[in-house]
Amino acid sequence: MRSLPLLLVLLASLAHAADYPLDAPAPDGRRPGGTLSQERATPPLAEDENKDLKRERNYPEQPPTIPHTIRGYQVDKNGNKCLTCHSRSNSAKTQAPMISITHYMDRDGQTLAAVSPRRYFCTQCHVPQQEVKPLVGNDFRTIDQLLQDEVQRAGQQQ
Amino acid sequence: MKALFRWLSSYWTILRRPSVHYSLGFLTLGGFIAGIIFWGGFNTALEATNTEQFCISCHEMESNVYVELQDTIHYTNRSGVRATCPDCHVPHQWTDKIARKMQASKEVWGKIFGTINTRDKFLEKRRELAEHEWARLKANDSLECRNCHNFEFMDFTRQSQRARQMHSTALASGQATCIDCHKGIAHRLPDMSGVKGWE
16 A cells, blocks of 8 residues: 555656657757757857948847957956947047947936946947848838838828 | 186186097097087977976966967867967077077066966956067067968958958058057956057
8 A cells, every 4th residue: 555656656647648748849949850858960150240341220229230250359347349449539540430429328318438337348239140040030020111011001092 | 806816717727728638539529419418408498398388387377378368269260270378479589589588587486486376466467467468579570470470471352351451551551560459369358448549
């Protein structure tokens, strides 16, 4: 009679296994296909795009993406490698776009003499891009497309 | 003074007198062989101190600068060519190398007296140490960079647009040298406040 709980657990787990297969198909993420227990080959790491060409922004407030590699760029309290080209004083020499005036403002809109600490860590908003296919579909429509839709609809109603 | 002069002149007469016991052949050949052994031994010892293994035998180098190097492109990259400590920090030319090695006696002093034997001491001294290296590379027109990165053979068409723009103007005209822009490429940077170009 001692083994009754054990037996019950065994039965319960059997019933459970029937409902939910342990080796369920894996979600289609970075390694599509296979099951949860299977180990799929790792996809290769993509390289950063390094074309130095400005990319279109999807909406006006979007922080522009970085069009070059930033391997080994040090951004900490000792120094900021990005600012050696993009700061106000260096942008003329390097012809890199100067960081905008918002980077000199504190959160109350007060303009400071130097880059505001809250805007100092560039990669919080600005990131390099890689040449990869998006993992999931995206039906984001830009404001231009929305405006165009509006115009078309107005035309149809007339 | 007179006694000293007499003592010195006694040695001088020994040197001036022809050898009594040893033949000319023995002395010439012996001197020649001793010269080879001495010179070979000297150069072997010099080369032994010119290896990465020797550099990181001190924990100051191994646990600070060597660790930082390992993340960078000069340690690991697609083609597997890498730079070791002496490639960048010791000149390749013999006379320059000897000059640098004599300067390095200060580093032996530092090792003995533990100038940077803790992480905190090292961080405190980092700006000074970095400034020494920047000054050295600025003075010799980034010689150690150019041992591998030869400007003559740079193909601007294979460089990215911004690299091409800087290399074909500032570097080509000699206004700037490698270290002016490429600071902190192999090790972490010290506090950069006040350094030209980092304001």
